[in-house]
Structures are given as structure tokens and as C-alpha cells.
Amino acid sequence: MDDLLAARLQMAVSLGFHIVFACIGMTMPILMAFSEWKWLRTHKQEYLDLAKAWSKGVAIFFAVGAVSGTVLSFELGLLFPGFMQHAGPIIGMPFSWEGTAFFVEAIALGVFLYGWNRLNKWVHYASGIVVGISGVLSGIFVVSANAWMNSPAGFNYQNGSFTNIDPVAAMFNDAWFSQALHMTLAAFVATSFAVAGVHAFLLIKNRNNAFHRTAVKIALSFGAISALLQPLSGDLSAKDIAKRQPAKLAAAEALYKTSQPADLVIGGIPNDKEERVQYAIHIPRFLSFLAHGDFNATVTGLDQFPKEERPPVLITHIAFQVMVGLGMLMALAGLLFLLFSARWKKLLLKKWWLTFIALLTPAGFIAVEAGWTVTEVGRQPWIIYGFMKTSDAVSPMPGLQFSFYIISAVYILLTLILIWLMRRQIATVTNYYPSARTD
Amino acid sequence: MLLSIIIILAIAFILYALLGGADYGAGIVEIFAGKKGEHTISKAIAPVWEANHVWLILAIVILFTGFPQVFSTISTVLHIPLMIVLLGIVLRGSSFTFRHYDVGQDDSRKYYTLFFRISSFITPVFLGITLGAMILGEIDLSTSGTFYEQYVRPWLNVFCFTMGLFCAALFAYIAAVFMIGEVPSVGERKRYIQLARLFLFTTTILGILVFVAAELHGHALFREFFASPFSVIALGMVLLLIPVLLRLFQQPNILYLRTVAGLQVLLILLGWYAIQFPILVYEKRGNHLTFYNTQAPAATQYQMLIALFVGLLLVVPAFYYLFKVFKGARQEQ
Numbered sequence: 178m179d180d181l182l183a184a185r186l187q188m189a190v191s192l193g194f195h196i197v198f199a200c201i202g203m204t205m206p207i208l209m210a211f212s213e214w215k216w217l218r219t220h221k222q223e224y225l226d227l228a229k230a231w232s233k234g235v236a237i238f239f240a241v242g243a244v245s246g247t248v249l250s251f252e253l254g255l256l257f258p259g260f261m262q263h264a265g266p267i268i269g270m271p272f273s274w275e276g277t278a279f280f281v282e283a284i285a286l287g288v289f290l291y292g293w294n295r296l297n298k299w300v301h302y303a304s305g306i307v308v309g310i311s312g313v314l315s316g317i318f319v320v321s322a323n324a325w326m327n328s329p330a331g332f333n334y335q336n337g338s339f340t341n342i343d344p345v346a347a348m349f350n351d352a353w354f355s356q357a358l359h360m361t362l363a364a365f366v367a368t369s370f371a372v373a374g375v376h377a378f379l380l381i382k383n384r385n386n387a388f389h390r391t392a393v394k395i396a397l398s399f400g401a402i403s404a405l406l407q408p409l410s411g412d413l414s415a416k417d418i419a420k421r422q423p424a425k426l427a428a429a430e431a432l433y434k435t436s437q438p439a440d441l442v443i444g445g446i447p448n449d450k451e452e453r454v455q456y457a458i459h460i461p462r463f464l465s466f467l468a469h470g471d472f473n474a475t476v477t478g479l480d481q482f483p484k485e486e487r488p489p490v491l492i493t494h495i496a497f498q499v500m501v502g503l504g505m506l507m508a509l510a511g512l513l514f515l516l517f518s519a520r521w522k523k524l525l526l527k528k529w530w531l532t533f534i535a536l537l538t539p540a541g542f543i544a545v546e547a548g549w550t551v552t553e554v555g556r557q558p559w560i561i562y563g564f565m566k567t568s569d570a571v572s573p574m575p576g577l578q579f580s581f582y583i584i585s586a587v588y589i590l591l592t593l594i595l596i597w598l599m600r601r602q603i604a605t606v607t608n609y610y611p612s613a614r615t616d
Numbered sequence: 617m618l619l620s621i622i623i624i625l626a627i628a629f630i631l632y633a634l635l636g637g638a639d640y641g642a643g644i645v646e647i648f649a650g651k652k653g654e655h656t657i658s659k660a661i662a663p664v665w666e667a668n669h670v671w672l673i674l675a676i677v678i679l680f681t682g683f684p685q686v687f688s689t690i691s692t693v694l695h696i697p698l699m700i701v702l703l704g705i706v707l708r709g710s711s712f713t714f715r716h717y718d719v720g721q722d723d724s725r726k727y728y729t730l731f732f733r734i735s736s737f738i739t740p741v742f743l744g745i746t747l748g749a750m751i752l753g754e755i756d757l758s759t760s761g762t763f764y765e766q767y768v769r770p771w772l773n774v775f776c777f778t779m780g781l782f783c784a785a786l787f788a789y790i791a792a793v794f795m796i797g798e799v800p801s802v803g804e805r806k807r808y809i810q811l812a813r814l815f816l817f818t819t820t821i822l823g824i825l826v827f828v829a830a831e832l833h834g835h836a837l838f839r840e841f842f843a844s845p846f847s848v849i850a851l852g853m854v855l856l857l858i859p860v861l862l863r864l865f866q867q868p869n870i871l872y873l874r875t876v877a878g879l880q881v882l883l884i885l886l887g888w889y890a891i892q893f894p895i896l897v898y899e900k901r902g903n904h905l906t907f908y909n910t911q912a913p914a915a916t917q918y919q920m921l922i923a924l925f926v927g928l929l930l931v932v933p934a935f936y937y938l939f940k941v942f943k944g945a946r947q948e949q
Contacts, residue, residue: 240713244706254691262688266912269681270919276677277927283667284934291663344919605719
């Protein structure tokens with residue numbers, strides 16, 4: 178394995194691992210605080226039980242998220258020192274703010290997790306809100322740094338050096354808003370559907386259980402709203418990418434030839450040699466509309482870019498299809514949930530519905546991973562789009578594949594342990610929480 | 617402006633050594649503290665350990681934003697020890713949390729504990745090795761050289777390993793002192809006093825060995841230390857505080873003891889800063905990386921300072937509150 182590939186894979190594994198915990202860290206505090214708030218208002222036992230049960234899971238996930246995040250901040254330098262040497266001063270600002278937000282989050286979480294019996298109830302609730310807000314903010318700051326890699330701003334580039342640095346312009350680059358919005362919603366969709374799925378699965382066996390019923394209701398309410406907003410945010414991102422990174426959009430849509438109008442290609446297998454997509458469904462003119470809001474618009478294809486500046490089409494296209502497909506499925510589930518809640522409440526406890534929700538447990542996280550694959554692979558061969566190639570940023574140290582093997586092994590091990598731990602945690606939930614015992 | 621950033625970096629580093637250090641040290645102390653110690657130590661560090669480690673992230677962010685070349689250089693040349701530090705951080709944090717929250721009561725606890733203790737020792741050792749390599753000056757920034765010369769020799773040597781062990785012993789010492797105030801029973805308290813004495817002794821011996829190892833490498837650390845009046849005074853005070861400490865061990869008031877031990881750590885670091893400043897990385901051929909020759913542009917420094925300032929305004933009171941809620945309550949009991 179060559180060093181560049183090893184470094185990219187290690188980054189992918191580390192980011193792909195961390196992002197799951199980051200999403201949970203952004204969403205769960207809000208869900209917990211919401212449940213606690215309901216308890217403070219209604220004094221129904223199940224709300225308090227849920228907030229407490231969730232907080233145990235969150236403590237575990239948050240710890241793994243914190244340490245894997247520390248790994249990432251070092252890995253930026255360990256794997257791509259050439260990038261950090263130039264990018265550090267430009268995008269350090271969002272990282273400084275992220276550090277602050279994360280710091281506040283870690284402290285507030287300590288107060289929240291261990292303060293159940295020590296604090297005034299409302300102070301405790303407020304600490305949960307602080308965790309949620311600072312979690313979302315730290316996510317937004319990190320994404321803003323990534324957005325800069327897609328949409329570099331805030332510097333002049335002359336003879337290989339970055340001068341006239343403006344960190345504020347770099348942070349508020351053209352991509353930051355659409356990316357931060359898309360990621361924040363994605364975190365809520367993924368986490369909410371995962372939580373709803375697990376509780377729905379347990380509810381199938383025991384349909385009257387107040388604990389699981391309430392959990393599904395809270396999680397799906399958050400999941401439904403964010404899943405329905407997500408396509409709008411996706412549309413914003415697509416139009417943005419069409420303007421700024423046409424190569425990424427072309428790879429995601431497997432559009433080899435610049436077309437006017439351009440068809441939307443759904444599914445299929447891109448064939449780089451023949452420069453066409455096999456076995457795909459074509460919707461005429463629809464890509465023109467999605468990219469530019471006009472059914473007759475020209476959409477830039479990969480033929481506008483020299484071969485060495487094209488991102489890998491197969492991976493980007495498939496990842497994009499997976500993300501959009503699962504996103505649409507969850508939006509549909511969200512729509513049905515809102516509809517059933519308003520008109521046909523009985524359907525919410527039907528076995529087929531609960532099975533459907535249970536099957537969607539991993540859907541959001543798969544979509545998140547796929548989405549990051551589109552963002553990162555779709556930017557290749559650039560690490561700073563248009564300015565620095567990934568191959569010029571990679572560490573000169575030979576043998577990077579060994580770092581990759583070790584990190585991958587550790588993360589696979591941790592993933593297995595976490596799944597096992599969560600199963601154990603769930604199996605004992607009836608021992609600790611009265612409302613989980615109701616039949 | 618540059619000076620303010622340097623001061624904040626120095627403070628972050630001191631706080632990491634004290635708070636993160638106590639946390640690593642707790643894992644080392646646990647090895648010697650018996651079955652009961654496992655429970656006491658878990659309980660003492662659980663609410664605060666994550667927040668304690670954010671000081672490291674803060675220091676890293678300051679380094680890569682404010683002094684980018686230093687960050688890219690050490691992460692290239694010291695890739696191997698830093699990677700081990702990271703693995704240690706991941707395994708330590710995970711195994712601690714798993715142990716603390718796992719509801720099962722079976723053999724898995726034994727493995728969590730094993731990983732927690734090993735990584736609590738390995739991580740500070742390799743942090744110390746990394747620091748040692750930045751001081752020693754075996755780092756060679758000319759591009760020619762074998763893999764061994766470029767990526768291994770700068771840190772795989774007696775001096776760096778002595779530094780690593782010194783770090784681990786110092787952290788264990790801080791943790792033992794911290795734990796004295798965390799246990800209610802007289803018997804347990806005695807145990808931690810013994811351990812604090814043991815690690816104070818170990819730290820002192822290793823501290824002397826650091827100077828000896830430096831001499832063996834032909835590094836004039838000893839002379840540099842004694843050429844700087846500030847460092848001499850700092851070191852002198854550290855030594856003078858030892859008898860004070862030994863007396864304080866017997867006193868019931870834990871606050872004085874913690875303050876004096878903390879002061880020792882502070883003085884050690886200040887003494888080291890005094891001879892190190894303004895150099896961050898010593899280079900073999902004299903092309904040292906300093907705060908001055910690696911500093912980021914003024915616009916970056918200005919924005920970072922705003923973020924750090926606002927950050928500290930939020931974080932310091934929050935930290936105080938966290939400790940007050942969890943540490944204050946225990947003393948009242």
C-alpha cells in the first residue's frame with residue numbers, strides 16, 4: 178500500500194469512526210434535556226427514566242467521541258503535515274472556537290451526568306441545554322474548517338505561499354453555511370432514527386411499555402422534523418456545489434459529458450473507460466433543474482477537467498446514491514410518522530410500522546458516512562480545492578500503512594465492544610427504571 | 617500579542633500537567649492501591665477526567681494555529697511516539713468509561729482495568745519522550761538521512777526515556793497527593809500518604825537522572841539550568857518544599873498539601889520554561905524552531921487571541937463550578 182493511500186484511509190477510518198460519536202454528542206443532549214423538561218412539567222416517571230437511561234449511554238459514547246476527536250486533531254499533522262503547516266494559521270480560528278465549545282460541552286456534561294442528586298432540578302436541566310448548544314456549535318465550527326478545504330477563502334496565493342491571511346473570511350467561506358446546516362440536520366436525523374429504531378425493536382415484544390413508547394415518540398418527533406428539512410438543505414448544497422465544485426457534482430452524478438440539458442442519473446455503475454453509466458435510470462432534464470433551478474441549464478461534466486484532476490467517480494457516485502436514497506426513505510418515514518400522529522394514532526403501534534422503524538436504526542449513520550465520502554472523495558485529488566493536492570500534503574515518513582493498520586484494528590475492536598456493551602446496557606434497563614417494567 | 621499567546625499556551629500546558637497529569641497518575645497509583653483503590657479512584661476522577669484532557673486539545677490548537685511549523689515538524693519527525701500517545705489516550709479513555717458504566721459483573725472488568733492501567737502508564741511515558749525529543753536536539757531537519765536517523769533516533773534514547781519515566785512518576789505523585797483528600801477512612805488515607813512519599817522519592821531520583829542522561833548525550837541541560845538564576849531559584853524552591861510537604865502529609869487540611877504539591881509542579885515547569893524559551897524544538901544543526909521564527913501572521917494571532925480570551929472567560933468559571941459541585945461536596949461529608 179502506498180503512503181498516500183494509507184494516510185487517506187487512516188483519515189477516513191478515524192473520521193468515519195469519530196463522526197458517529199460526534200453526531201450522538203450533538204443530538205442526545207437535546208433529546209435528554211427535552212425528556213427532562215417533560216418530566217419537570219408532567220412528573221411522569223417515564224420521562225425521568227428515559228433521560229437517565231439515555232445519559233448512561235451518552236456518557237460512554239461521549240468519552241469515545243472525546244478521545245477519537247483528540248486523535249483527529251493530532252492526525253491532521255501526523256498524516257498531512259504539509260496541509261497543516263499552511264492551513265493551520267488560516268483555519269485555526271474555527272478550531273480555537275471548536276476547542277472552546279467542546280470544553281464547555283465536556284464540563285457541562287460532567288455536571289449533567291453526575292449532578293442528578295446534587296443540583297437544583299432546573300439547574301440540572303439547564304446544564305443539559307448547555308451541553309446540547311455547545312455540542313452543536315462545536316460541530317458547526319469543525320464543519321466550517323472542512324468547508325474551507327472545499328471552498329478556500331481568506332488568503333492570497335503567490336508562488337506556493339499563502340499570504341494576506343484573513344481568518345474571519347476563511348471561517349465564513351462560501352460553503353460553511355450549507356455544509357454546517359446539512360451536517361447538523363444529518364446528526365439529528367441519524368441519532369434520532371437510531372434511538373427510535375432501538376426502542377421500536379424493544380416495543381414490538383411489549384406494545385404497552387410506557388418507557389419505550391415515550392422514547393420512540395420523542396426520538397421520531399425530532400427525527401421526522403429534521404429528516405423532512407434535510408432534502409431542502411441538500412438542495413441548497415447541490416446548487417452550491419454545482420457553482421463551486423462542479424467536478425464533485427459531476428462525479429456524484431456520474432456525468433461524464435457536459436450536457437444541456439442534463440439527465441438525473443439514478444443508480445447504475447459508472448464505467449470510467451467508456452465514460453458512461455451502465456444499468457442506470459435516467460430522469461430527463463432533472464439534473465439541470467436540481468443543479469441550477471432551470472430545466473434547460475448546462476451542467477458541467479467531467480470532460481471539462483483533465484484526467485488527473487477528476488475525483489474517483491465510482492465511489493463518489495455510489496456514496497451519493499446511498500446518501501440520497503436513505504435520506505429520502507427517512508424523510509418518508511418522518512412524513513408517515515407526522516401523518517399517523519395527527520390522524521391514525523393506532524397505526525403507530527402496529528407491528529409492520531415498528532419493524533420498519535427498527536430496520537431504519539443504522540440508516541441515518543450509513544447516510545452520514547456516505548455523505549462524508551461524497552464530500553471528501555469528491556474533492557480529490559485536492560486537499561485544498563484548487564490550491565494544494567493531497568499528494569503534496571502527505572507526511573514524508575515511509576511506512577504510514579502501519580499506523581493505518583493499528584488504528585483500524587483498535588477502532589474495529591472498540592466498535593465491537595461498544596455494540597456488546599450497548600446490548601448489555603439495554604438488557605438490564607428493566608432493573609433500573611420503573612417505567613421500563615410496565616406491561 | 618505574541619506574548620499573550622505564549623502565556624496562554626504555557627498556562628494550558630501547566631494545567632494539563634496538573635489536571636491531566638493527576639488523571640494519568642490516578643491510573644498508575646491504582647496499580648499500587650489495592651482492590652479498594654479501584655473503586656475510590658474511579659469515583660474521584662469520573663466526573664472530571666474528560667474536561668481535564670481538553671487542555672491538551674487547547675495546547676495543540678494553539679500550536680497548529682499559532683506556530684504551524686512546529687506542529688507540522690514534530691508530527692512528522694515524532695510520528696511514532698505521538699501515535700503511541702494517541703493509542704494510549706484512546707485505550708485509556710475507553711477502558712475507563714467502559715469499566716465505570718458497564719453494568720455486567722464478569723471478567724470484562726479485569727480487562728478494562730488492565731488496559732486502563734497499562735495505558736495510564738504508557739501514555740505519559742511517551743508524552744515525556746516526545747517532550748524530551750524536542751529538548752534534546754537530535755531532530756535533524758535536513759532531508760537526507762535513513763529512516764532510523766530521521767524518525768527513530770531523535771526519541772529512542774536514554775534521555776528521552778528518562779524524561780518519559782520522570783513524567784509518569786511526577787503524574788503518579790500528583791495523583792497520590794490528590795487522592796489523599798478523596799478518601800474518608802484513615803486506613804486508606806495512610807496508604808495514599810505512603811504512595812505519595814514513594815512517588816515523591818521516585819520523581820526526585822528520576823529528576824536527577826534526567827540531568828545525568830542529558831550529560832551522557834552531551835547536552836548541557838545541567839549547565840543551562842544553573843546558568844539561569846530563575847531556574848536555580850525555582851529548583852531550589854521545589855527542593856525546599858519537600859520537607860514542608862512531608863510535614864503536611866500528617867495534617868488533616870488537604871488544601872495546603874494540594875497547593876504545595878501543585879506549586880512544585882508549577883515551579884518545575886517554570887524552571888524548564890526559563891531555559892527553553894523561546895525555543896520550542898532544538899534542531900541538530902542549530903536551526904531551532906522558536907516562537908519567533910514560526911509564528912503565524914498577525915491577523916491569525918489576533919483572531920486566535922479573541923477566541924482564547926472568550927474561551928477562558930467561559931471555561932474557567934465553568935471549571936470552577938464543576939470542581940465545586942463534585943469536590944466541594946465530598947469534603948463536607
